[in-house]
Amino acid sequence: MADNVYRVVSPETLAAFDKVRAEVENDVLLRCLAEDAPEQTMGPDAEAMIKSGLGFVSRMLRAAMSFSAGEILADEMEWGKTRLPEYGVSISMVLKNFQRYTESLSERLPAAAFGEIRPYVESMIVGQRGIVESAE
Amino acid sequence: MPVNEGAGIHAGDDRGCRPVRQPFKFIGQDGPLGVLAENYLNAMLARDRNRAGGLVMESVSRGTSVRDLYLHVLQPVQYEIGWLWQTGRISVGHEHYCTNSTQLIMSMLYPRMFSGKRAGKRVLAACVQGELHELGLRMLTDFFEMDGWDTHYLGANMPPDGVVSTMEEWSADVLAVGVTMHYHLDEAQKLIRAVRNSERAGRAVVLVGGYACLVTGNIWQKLGADGTAGDAQQAIALASRLVEGKRNHG
Known part of the structure; x- marks a missing residue:
């Protein structure tokens, strides 16, 4: 995705993101545990590891949005x-999990706020899909 | 970076980790001090910091400069160690052992570093609040020292108030800010704003660097810094130019 797609995200949207991000992470975690059986490959620490990983995703996403820097996500x-x-x-x-994260965000944020965030989360999906396809 | 296709190394008795055997990503035997770098890496992977330190000190005693050791041994080996952790060949504990051992060995080199003509300029170096990856900034500070600058190294995880007050006490010409993790970029911005708001420290040149700045090309402008650099040599040249410019223009 070209860099110019990444518009500045307003302080109001960043604040709205901060309010819902913990809920979003938890939502994605629960869906992942229920649907993917991650403990089969990750072992008994799967839940803690995924929770930690989703927190990392939120922090990196916020950094990318704060500085209009999509290359951070890539x-x-x-x-x-x-x-x-x-x-x-x-x-x-x-x-x-990126797809679930995006869905969960869209359900919790006002449309205008999600519209600002959307290019960032969609770039994560596009990028990760590319990684999956190149491995197949 | 050169890749040494033929190299095979082992992690000794590193139980729980896979044997390390692969082409190196950051070290090539053909490069300057490449053999020393490989031997140093192998010593670290065998958890033998005495041998690693001995290799470095022996090389210094034969006339190798500290600058070359930093550039061609310690730095690429640290990159390699980071890559070995990232790809699961060594544990996080092993990585920390190597990093801390390298810091110890760097301190053994200090007596050979503080000499030569002085530049009459001062640089203060600090990692932003929350940032624990300090080795790169410490190396950068040592390069400034070897170039004749007076240096004041504050290390990891520095709160903005502490940095500003030290700059005021010590009259630094340059602040070098280290930020590795992208999610600490906002802390870099806060620190730089705090410096700019200080009457006594606000005129200092502020450079920002570290991995987070390498990935995002113009991030230094968004952070409010005066510049960034891809390596120590560039950083010193840029800092010198900016400080002289400020001095010449009052």
Whole structure:
């Protein structure tokens, strides 16, 4: 995605994001645990690891939005490509969690606020889908 | 970075980690001090910091400059160590052992660093609040020292007030800000704003650097800094130019 797609996210939207991000992380975690059985590859610490990972996603997303810097997200996904399999995290599960994260955000934020955030979260999905497809 | 296709290294008795055996990503035997870098890395992977330190000190005693050791041994080996952790070949504990051992070995080199002509300029270096990755900034500070600057290194996780008050006490010409994790960029912005708001420290040149700035090209402008640099040599040249410019223009 071209850099010029990443518009400045307003302070109001960042504040709205801060209010819902913990709920979103929890929502994604519960759906992931229920639908993906991550403990099969990640072991008994799966829940704690996914929770930690989703917190990391929110922090990186916020950094990218704060500085209109989508390349932060691309870099983190590149890092995750090599690092996350070491924790037993599949790249397809990451993609599903990004999709869940986006859905959950869209349900909790006003449309205008989600519209500002959308290019960032969609770039995560597009980037991760590319990683999955290149591995197939 | 050169890749040494033939190299194979082992992690000794690093139980719980996979044997390390792969082409190196950041070290090449063909590069300057490449063999020393490989031996140093192997010593660290075998958790033998005495041997690693001995290799470095022996090289210094044969005339290798501290600058070259930093550039061609310690820095690329640290990159390699980080990559080995990232790809699951060594544990986080092993990575921390290597990093802390390298800091210890750097301190052994200090007596050979503080000499030569002085530049008459002062640089204060600090990582932003929350940032724990300090080795790169420490190396940068040492490069400034070797270039004749007076240096004041504050290290990791510095609150903005502490940085500003030290700048005021010590009259720093330059503040070098280190930020590795992207989610600490907002702390860099807060720190720079605090410096700019200080009557006594606000005129200092502020450079920002570290991994978070390498990934995002123009982030230094958004943070309110005066510049950034991709390596220590560039940082010193930029700092010198900006400080002289300020001095010449009152």
